[in-house]
Amino acid sequence: MNPIRADFDARTIVVYQAYGPAIARPAIAAKRFVPPFSRTRMTWIKPSFLWLMERSNWGQKSGQEHILAVRISRAGWEEALAAGVLTSRDPRVDKDPEAWQARFEAAAVHIQWDPERSLRGATLNHNSIQVGLSRHIIDRFVDAWTVDITDLTPLVRKIHGHLKAGQEARAKALLPPERPYPLPPALARTLGATA
Incomplete structure (x- = not known):
């Protein structure tokens, strides 16, 4: 099962990211990503809070001490999803392995499904989406989609x-x-998602 679960309203959706203080503090102050945030490398956004807690060990991993709630437009979110290609070929979505490989290599967005986590980090029987934004689309994320950035670390x-x-x-x-x-x-x- 691949449902997308998220905190969203009519116009926006919250995605979570973890950064060290050098990137997080200026972003929190500016309410948008500013240098030293890099626009030249892939950045991953996740609508699952508990998945990021597992990944960052509750903000205790080095370089992931600050947990940010990044509110982006739903239009931007769906633009990213529409540009996405699954990181692992799903035969129900891509029947031809070579065609999938070519699409994946050219994609501005990578979509990955990973097992969702419980409050205590146990693997659940449904998946959670991660969306990787490449340097080809990251300007849209930073300049057009991001509405607000909140520090959830406390x-x-x-x-x-x-x-x-x-x-x-x-x-x-x-x-x-x-x-x-x-x-x-x-x-x-x-996306291989549950509608």
Whole structure:
């Protein structure tokens, strides 16, 4: 199962990223990505909060100490998804391996599905989407799509503190809301997603 679950409203969707202080602090202050953020390398955005918590070890990994909620336009999100090619060929989506390989190598956006995580990091039986934005589209992300950047690091520390203290209900109550994101059926098919 590949549903997209996210925190979104009528116009925007929240994606999460983890950075070290050199990139995160200027971005938080400016409410957009500014140098030393690089526009020449791929950046990955994820709508799953708990997937990023697993990846960053609750903001404790080196270079991932700050957890950012990046609010982008839904139009931008769907533009990225429409430009995306799966990192692993799905025979239901791409029947011809060579055609998929050519599309993948030319793609401005890479789409990857990974097992979703529970509050305690256990693998769940459904997947979570990651969207890799290449240098060919990253200017759109920075200049056109990003609406706001919020520092979630204090919240992350609070949730993690509750978990370490065995207070799972308190931790769960503080999680950002996520619900199924409605995708146009044609787009869902090309992503191997559940519409």
